[in-house]
Amino acid sequence: MIRPVVRAASLSPSRSLWAAIVVLPLLMVAAWSVSARAAEEPVVIPAPAVDIADSGTSAVAVFAGGCFWGVQGVFQHVKGVSNAVSGYSGGAAETATYQQTGSGQTGHAETVEVTYDPSVVSYGDLLQIYFSVAHNPTQLNFQGPDHGTQYRSTIFPVTDEQAKVAADYIAQLDAAKLFSGPIVTTIEPFKAFYPAEQYHQDFLTLNPTYPYIVYNDLPKIAALRELFPNEYREEPALVGQL
Template sequence: MSMSYRRRSLAALAATLLSIGASAAGAAEDAVVIPPPAVDEAAGAGTETAIFAGGCFWGVQGVFQHVKGVKSAVSGYAGGKAGTAQYETVSTGATGHAESVEVTFDPKEVSYGKLLQIFFSVAHNPTQLNFQGPDQGTQYRSALFVAGPEQRKVAEHYIGQLDKAHVFAQPIVTKVSDTTGFYPAEAYHQDFLTLNPTYPYIVYNDLPKIENLKSLFPADYRSEPVLVRKAKG
């Protein structure tokens, strides 16, 4: 969805929210209780980076910014070429890019497997093919861009584990690919959820994800998000 289309649709969305009541916002993003991965990485020294794509990056970034052990979460583009990594171009759906979030984390504090559990449980719906909620197109696909064979092993094993357990009503469509590049999004997209908590799209689609994270993963939740702007400051 282009930014201009998203803005136009927000007026109708705001009117709908007012008419049906605030309780609807909490139902916009239903979390799924899922088991932890049976296979995970061993905690290594230093930080690690992983890339997650699960619809509009505003909400995915917001979720990971509230996870303990995450050192940074940057919205951006992955899966395409550097020359097409601009929002309006990516929004055409023809670039190969997915709206993504690059997460840098300390594996001694939070494992890659735990991040996957949060991603599949509260950050997005991994059974939706090339869309998430109101956002349509391949740029909103569910994808994992892995940094190496260990991340690939954990990701692929976990997807198989969840499908075998039938924790979702439909099969998981998340694609696992090698990382070929990550391109940070424009500044106005960074920290969007935190900076715009009353924006109708955020209220309806993304704030419930933060509440679900807090409810389902209390030991991993932190109230103060790690912000891109603060990291650069």
């Protein structure tokens, strides 16, 4: 398998540390992995009470929920998703780079743009997966080992209808009290989506033995398979070359 070159010097401090773990004692790896996974345990939740009745063949949803490697990987394994691209939303075009976004000062969040067929999977289905297995919506400005506003839990609705369904669903889940704490997911106006650098695309699939992926993201794929068997597909929808 051809794998992208991981430029460790350009990774965020948290992920650079994960890259260094491969040379540390296995005991340290195990201890950190337990804490990381404990923060992102999947939660069984109901589907949205209100969904979008879309009769088209293609629609777009934009989600931010921590490191985009795992969020992209989850949605790539969902039936009806034709593309899931890692990138940046929330800031300006000139700061939409990994290095600048990693400063936490650009307004960007690591984001995934999901293109899907509404006749196969609905926006509500995607929201349910997003809140249940793709990330932990109760963690404010962090996910697992990654800290900063660039890792915030945010939905960027591309239509007013998406915004309403997302807001209603957050209220529904908060009222149900299924999570360990209140949902901190924000809903921000969608301005633009900027694809991330090529070496970030399909990262989970291309790097299944990378320690960060093993301990933080592969459990999400397993949870998707277990909790959403009707929506799960084995072969991911890969981005390839942008």
